[in-house]
Amino acid sequence: xxxxxxxxxxxxxxxxxxxxxxxxxxxxxxxxxxxxxxxxxxxxxxxxxxxxxxxxxxxxxxxxxxxxxxxxxxxxxxxxxxxxxxxxxxxxxxxxxxxxxxxxxxxxxxxxxxxxxxxxxxxxxxxxxxxxxxxxxxxxxxx
Amino acid sequence: xxxxxxxxxxxxxxxxxxxxxxxxxxxxxxxxxxxxxxxxxxxxxxxxxxxxxxxxxxxxxxxxxxxxxxxxxxxxxxxxxxxxxxxxxxxxxxxxxxxxxxxxxxxxxxxxxxxxxxxxxxxxxxxxxxxxxxxxxxxxxxxxxxxxxxxxxxxxxxxxxxxxxxxxxxxxxxxxxxxxxxxxxxxxxxxxxxxxxxxxxxxxxxxxxxxxxxxxxxxxxxxxxxxxxxxxxxxxxxxxxxxxxxxxxxxxxxxxxxxxxxxxxxxxxxxxxxxxxxxxxxxxxxxxxxxxxxxxxxxxxxxxxxxxxxxxxxxxxxxxxxxxxxxxxxxxxxxxxxxxxxxxxxxxxxxxxxxxxxxxxxxxxxxxxxxxxxxxxxxxxxxxxxxxxxxxxxxxxxxxxxxxxxxxxxxxxxxxxxxxxxxxxxxxxxxxxxxxxxxxxxx
Numbered sequence: 001x002x003x004x005x006x007x008x009x010x011x012x013x014x015x016x017x018x019x020x021x022x023x024x025x026x027x028x029x030x031x032x033x034x035x036x037x038x039x040x041x042x043x044x045x046x047x048x049x050x051x052x053x054x055x056x057x058x059x060x061x062x063x064x065x066x067x068x069x070x071x072x073x074x075x076x077x078x079x080x081x082x083x084x085x086x087x088x089x090x091x092x093x094x095x096x097x098x099x100x101x102x103x104x105x106x107x108x109x110x111x112x113x114x115x116x117x118x119x120x121x122x123x124x125x126x127x128x129x130x131x132x133x134x135x136x137x138x139x140x141x142x143x
Numbered sequence: 144x145x146x147x148x149x150x151x152x153x154x155x156x157x158x159x160x161x162x163x164x165x166x167x168x169x170x171x172x173x174x175x176x177x178x179x180x181x182x183x184x185x186x187x188x189x190x191x192x193x194x195x196x197x198x199x200x201x202x203x204x205x206x207x208x209x210x211x212x213x214x215x216x217x218x219x220x221x222x223x224x225x226x227x228x229x230x231x232x233x234x235x236x237x238x239x240x241x242x243x244x245x246x247x248x249x250x251x252x253x254x255x256x257x258x259x260x261x262x263x264x265x266x267x268x269x270x271x272x273x274x275x276x277x278x279x280x281x282x283x284x285x286x287x288x289x290x291x292x293x294x295x296x297x298x299x300x301x302x303x304x305x306x307x308x309x310x311x312x313x314x315x316x317x318x319x320x321x322x323x324x325x326x327x328x329x330x331x332x333x334x335x336x337x338x339x340x341x342x343x344x345x346x347x348x349x350x351x352x353x354x355x356x357x358x359x360x361x362x363x364x365x366x367x368x369x370x371x372x373x374x375x376x377x378x379x380x381x382x383x384x385x386x387x388x389x390x391x392x393x394x395x396x397x398x399x400x401x402x403x404x405x406x407x408x409x410x411x412x413x414x415x416x417x418x419x420x421x422x423x424x425x426x427x428x429x430x431x432x433x434x435x436x437x438x439x440x441x442x443x444x445x446x447x448x449x450x451x452x453x454x455x456x457x458x459x460x461x462x463x464x465x466x467x468x469x470x471x472x473x474x475x476x477x478x479x480x481x482x483x484x485x486x487x488x489x490x491x492x493x494x495x496x497x498x499x500x501x502x503x504x505x506x507x508x509x510x511x512x513x514x515x516x517x518x519x520x521x522x523x524x525x526x527x528x529x530x531x532x533x534x535x536x537x538x539x540x541x542x543x544x545x546x547x548x549x550x551x552x553x554x555x556x557x558x559x560x561x562x563x564x565x566x567x568x569x570x571x572x573x574x575x576x577x578x579x580x581x582x583x584x585x586x
Binding site: 005007009011016037039041042044046063064065066067069098099116 | 527528529532533534535536537539561562563564565566567
């Protein structure tokens with residue numbers, strides 16, 4: 001039930017993010033969603049792509065520092081309170097969110113949330129028990 | 144040569160400082176024979192002398208010094224911790240330390256006689272630069288293994304002046320002390336003086352409320368431009384002196400009232416200047432690596448120690464102060480990659496040792512030094528490796544902090560850590576040039 005996320009080290013220099021996107025474009029890899037964490041000095045770009053193995057290989061070959069991390073994707077209603085409800089469930093389970101980001105993707109009435117938890121298995125268990133939709137890769141990337 | 148004194152001309156030990164050349168040469172030869180005998184208690188020199196085929200009784204003139212082996216910092220490291228000690232442990236009166244090249248310090252031992260001589264040699268440059276018995280001195284060098292603190296302390300005590308052993312750091316407290324105890328003399332690194340100058344300009348204590356008249360600077364390279372800036376900014380007179388722990392500490396040479404370079408204490412040290420590549424001796428006036436043989440040291444008798452400092456010897460006749468000794472220039476650079484940051488010696492290899500604590504194979508790195516305001520700033524640029532990288536910002540900050548802490552534990556300095564992408568730092572053929580120094584240390 002987990003999704004592979006690719007993260008890359010990003011220097012705060014013009015063109016660095018573009019170099020990453022260009023490498024993916026040249027290899028016909030589509031970015032489903034991404035998130036950027038930045039500081040004054042450097043940043044971390046986190047990517048969700050379907051062909052994560054290919055993406056990792058081409059990015060590493062292009063000289064980027066790549067890290068793989070299993071993250072959890074869950075859906076919420078794309079209405080006021082949707083996010084608050086799921087956070088209630090996670091809070092009650094006592095799981096810590098290290099970071100998260102959200103997007104809408106072929107689920108017009110729903111938003112997809114990507115979480116990195118300190119204890120992903122416990123989080124999945126709690127979300128499933130509360131009737132939340134935890135997405136596996138085939139579902140997330142379904143056309 | 145300046146023939147007008149800037150301050151009163153005083154001499155601490157005129158019997159040695161002003162002795163006739165011939166008399167001093169005879170004394171140097173006698174002392175040199177003694178120094179060589181003492182050094183031969185150490186297996187390193189026993190072997191080095193045997194390899195060169197020299198024995199003590201072959202040293203019949205000062206020219207024979209050329210036949211003796213040179214000693215490098217690497218030799219000291221290879222005989223860590225106390226391979227160069229010239230005496231049994233129970234005769235040691237003091238240990239001091241200076242930074243080594245690989246994370247471990249270089250330990251130096253002093254006997255009671257060494258401490259006594261060192262105190263007099265510090266008194267010589269202090270008196271020649273204006274210290275008097277009735278003065279109060281704020282001693283803002285770190286007290287500890289660094290030779291500046293205790294070396295100067297005993298020198299000031301010798302002269303009979305009052306000491307405030309305030310040690311380094313905490314500018315506000317330094318100024319409060321300077322105001323409340325009204326010292327005439329300040330001793331610190333020149334960059335710290337610049338910092339104090341800035342603190343005064345922005346603070347509540349006015350320069351007119353301070354009695355400060357003189358300062359003695361050492362511990363790091365500085366320039367005539369810095370002297371002018373500090374003298375005008377702080378309205379004091381500043382004096383230069385030179386020394387290093389491997390041959391003693393401060394007191395090896397210092398400026399007189401005429402400021403014609405730093406008088407070398409030649410009854411205690413023989414100076415040579417060599418070409419660092421060919422190792423051939425260079426004539427007075429020519430710039431090269433300074434090589435020092437301490438003549439009187441018992442605790443740590445080194446022979447022809449290569450300081451890696453670049454300078455030249457001034458030998459243009461007797462100085463108007465009356466001292467007959469040759470003088471030396473300011474230090475204009477180094478032959479190795481040692482950096483002097485805020486008075487602390489730092490080697491790139493120490494940074495490498497620190498990085499290897501984080502990861503067994505040190506990443507590619509580069510060290511950048513600048514002096515944006517008064518104080519030296521050092522940034523270590525590190526090319527990130529896959530196993531140092533995490534998708535979590537918390538982890539990344541933790542890694543940065545760990546690198547900073549490892550560097551601090553080895554060098555004692557806080558450095559900025561800058562993580563960069565792989566293959567972005569410049570590569571060099573052969574020996575890597577790890578240090579970029581933006582400080583302007585030469586006029």
